[in-house]
Amino acid sequence: xxxxxxxxxxxxxxxxxxxxxxxxxxxxxxxxxxxxxxxxxxxxxxxxxxxxxxxxxxxxxxxxxxxxxxxxxxxxxxxxxxxxxxxxxxxxxxxxxxxxxxxxxxxxxxxx
Amino acid sequence: xxxxxxxxxxxxxxxxxxxxxxxxxxxxxxxxxxxxxxxxxxxxxxxxxxxxxxxxxxxxxxxxxxxxxxxxxxxxxxxxxxxxxxxxxxxxxxxxxxxxxxxxxxxxxxxxxxxxx
Numbered sequence: 001x002x003x004x005x006x007x008x009x010x011x012x013x014x015x016x017x018x019x020x021x022x023x024x025x026x027x028x029x030x031x032x033x034x035x036x037x038x039x040x041x042x043x044x045x046x047x048x049x050x051x052x053x054x055x056x057x058x059x060x061x062x063x064x065x066x067x068x069x070x071x072x073x074x075x076x077x078x079x080x081x082x083x084x085x086x087x088x089x090x091x092x093x094x095x096x097x098x099x100x101x102x103x104x105x106x107x108x109x110x111x112x
Numbered sequence: 113x114x115x116x117x118x119x120x121x122x123x124x125x126x127x128x129x130x131x132x133x134x135x136x137x138x139x140x141x142x143x144x145x146x147x148x149x150x151x152x153x154x155x156x157x158x159x160x161x162x163x164x165x166x167x168x169x170x171x172x173x174x175x176x177x178x179x180x181x182x183x184x185x186x187x188x189x190x191x192x193x194x195x196x197x198x199x200x201x202x203x204x205x206x207x208x209x210x211x212x213x214x215x216x217x218x219x220x221x222x223x224x225x226x227x228x229x
Contacts, residue, residue, distance in 0.1 A: 034214035038155070045205055045219040046147075046155065057217065089155050093214045100171045101214060103147075106154040 004104035022090030034093035114220035132206030
């Protein structure tokens with residue numbers, strides 16, 4: 001069982017906007033601004049899309065944005081494109097007696 | 113750039129060490145880690161190492177199950193098993209961390225490990 005909870009699937013039509021949620025606890029998402037989002041196409045390595053809740057890596061599309069409220073972080077993709085169809089994973093730092101990072105279970109985005 | 117060693121096929125009980133060679137950056141100044149992806153499943157954070165001083169962090173789920181190490185003289189990180197199980201069959205990615213070790217900035221191509229009798 002993943003420490004971070006994501007919806008199993010979301011879908012949207014080209015040009016629309018979608019949001020993927022990532023729910024954690026006060027030990028991770030709720031306390032630390034260390035939430036990241038990754039996109040993974042089938043058979044490929046993951047790619048960083050958002051780090052530290054809302055920062056985009058250099059060269060990344062501004063159609064991707066991140067936010068956080070309480071124990072839930074969100075990834076919003078605007079202007080959906082066919083290439084956005086992929087699996088998306090959130091991750092968060094966990095501050096515990098053994099600090100580490102945990103991924104969410106992943107969300108399959110289908111572009112209709 | 114991170115270049116991982118090739119696919120491996122092993123039997124249960126055997127040992128294994130896979131590698132990840134970094135280039136194009138200061139290997140000793142950034143955390144580097146490992147992520148497991150079992151067939152058809154999601155990503156799992158295993159642990160990271162800071163090659164500068166070999167400081168290591170493990171996920172509680174993987175602590176004691178694997179060993180992460182690094183040889184800074186050849187800019188290479190390793191993931192090691194002493195006794196493989198069938199359940200270790202997975203794709204293993206190495207990845208370079210950004211600031212601290214809270215996220216992975218760059219990823220290797222992955223190493224497929226198959227454990228079968």
